[in-house]
Amino acid sequence: MKAILSIALVLGVCGLARAADKVEPVGKWKCEYEIGDQKRTSTLIIKKDGDKLAGTMSWPNQKETKLKDLKLKDGTLTFSAVRKLQENEITVAYTLTIDGDKLKGKGAVENGGTKTEFDIEGKREKRDKLTDK
Numbered sequence: 001m002k003a004i005l006s007i008a009l010v011l012g013v014c015g016l017a018r019a020a021d022k023v024e025p026v027g028k029w030k031c032e033y034e035i036g037d038q039k040r041t042s043t044l045i046i047k048k049d050g051d052k053l054a055g056t057m058s059w060p061n062q063k064e065t066k067l068k069d070l071k072l073k074d075g076t077l078t079f080s081a082v083r084k085l086q087e088n089e090i091t092v093a094y095t096l097t098i099d100g101d102k103l104k105g106k107g108a109v110e111n112g113g114t115k116t117e118f119d120i121e122g123k124r125e126k127r128d129k130l131t132d133k
Contacts, residue, residue: 023072023075023098024098025046025053025072025077025098026046026047026048026053027045027046027101027124027125027127028043028044028045028124028125029043029044029045029046029103029122029123029124029125030043030122030123030125031043031044031103031120031121031122032120032121032122033107033118033119033120033121034118034119035118040059041059041060042057042058042059043057043058043059044056044057044122045057045058045064046070046077052070053070053071053072054066054067054070055067055070055079057081059083062083062084065081065082065083065084066081067079067080067081068080068081068082075097075098076095076096076097076098076105077094077095077096077097077098077103077105078093078094078095078096079093079094080092080093080094081094090109090111091109091110092107092108092109093107093108093109094106094107094108094120095108096120096122101123101124102121102122102123102124103121103122103123103124104119104120104121104122105119105120106118106119106120107120
């Protein structure tokens with residue numbers, strides 16, 4: 001009986017591990033976040049480039065910038081993007097969890113030794129809207 005329970009437990013854990021690997025980040029994501037009391041938006045586009053992921057992020061006042069260090073591990077997407085504000089370039093590090101067509105997580109900026117984080121959420125656009133870019 002213990003052997004059967006052990007096998008069931010191992011299979012269950014393996015099934016969960018495989019489910020985490022099945023997260024599909026590819027698509028166009030409309031993201032929302034708040035800094036201070038200001039609501040902001042961005043668009044995240046993730047594509048497959050062979051075996052690797054590639055992508056861009058854009059904001060209403062900044063065209064696409066390429067994502068750096070884009071990785072997907074255990075259902076968590078991590079990357080950084082350079083945000084240009086006037087003459088300044090600010091690197092924002094993102095850690096996002098994907099659940100179906102929704103994502104949520106944190107963005108973080110380090111400035112003068114101080115790390116500031118903000119919450120970010122997004123929804124994947126439907127597949128038929130992807131051709132609109």
